Amino acid sequence: MAYNHPRLAFTSRDPTTKRLMPPLIKAVLVDDERLARHALRTLLAGHPDLAVIGEAESVGEAAGLIPRLQPEVIFLDIQMPGESGFDLLSRVSVTFHTVFVTAYDAFALRAFEVNALDYLLKPVEPERLAETLARARAAPRARLPVAPQFGAGDVIQIASGAHRHFIKISDIRAIQAEGDYSLVATRDKRRILTRKTMAEWEQSLRHLRFCRIHRSVIINASLIERITRKASEEYAVKLAGESESFPVSRRAWTDLKKLLRG
Incomplete structure (x- = not known):
């Protein structure tokens, strides 16, 4: 959901008071909990140089909202139904600061691995929020890391605990x-x-014969052995070497058909 914020019309000078005003920081809130968004929005209202221009309750909604609104900062929850806050960072290519706002401290290291501006624990303390906004005012926009695109013949290194596996795509x-x-x-x-x-993974493999057939499954379409129609508009695919079939969502079925026809 997007907002028409009245202050956006005059970021350099207030036409009523004729005073110079600081540039606005445009922000978007992403959290599946409505009360959490309301609490954060209330705290942010105490900072007149920041305007909350939109809110999203899911990663999918945020991925459509952010490119359109072009915020300077997003306040992002991590654990949400379906996809996490980290998934969002791989789905958008707009530049902005990311401030993670979460009830858990277990993700702090990973948050800074993706160049987060800050990591705030719920309930957010006004003093900590003020420190975060001071950093946002002082820093230029951070560019999001972009996942590398792989070639079919590439050998990649996959880290798993203390081990490193070298796998051909x-x-x-x-x-x-x-x-x-x-x-x-x-x-x-x-x-x-x-x-x-x-x-x-999806961003790195989307130009190859891989398809995300469900929000929780990506398959190598070159290895499809059988496609079964289970019910009206419901399908499952079996891959060579796999004993079980994978369900295909209705939305992904269209993408899979295009991939196989191409």
Whole structure:
């Protein structure tokens, strides 16, 4: 949801008072909890040089909102239904500061690995929020890291705990979501758990014969052995070497058909 904020019309001079005003910081709030967004918006209202120009309650909604509104800062929850806050950072290419706002401190290290401006714990303390906004005013926009795009013949390194696995892209059969991690299944029967989100994999593999057939599954379409129609407009695919079939969402079925026809 987007807002028409009255202060956006005059960021350099107030036509009524003729006073110079500081440039506005445009912000978007992303949190699946309405009360949490309301509490943060109330705190932010005490900072007249910041305007909340939009809110989103899911990663999907935020991914559509952010490119249109072009905020300087997003206040982003991490654990949300479906996709996490980290998934959002892989889905948008707009430049902005990211401030994670979460009830958990377990994600702090990863937050700074993706160049977060700050990491605030709920309930947010006004003093900590003021410090965060001071940093936002002083710093130029940070560019989001972009996931690399792989070639079919590339060999990539996948970190899993203390181990490093070297895998040829074409040898990946499927990738399944495991919370903020993913489980990579290979042709040689390996199952590798790694800290890489589905959105990051999708961005890296989208130009190859890989397809995200469900929000929690990406498959190597070159290895499809059988497609089964389970019910009206419901399908499942079986991959070579896999004993079980994977369901295909209705939205993904259209993308999969285009990929197979191409």
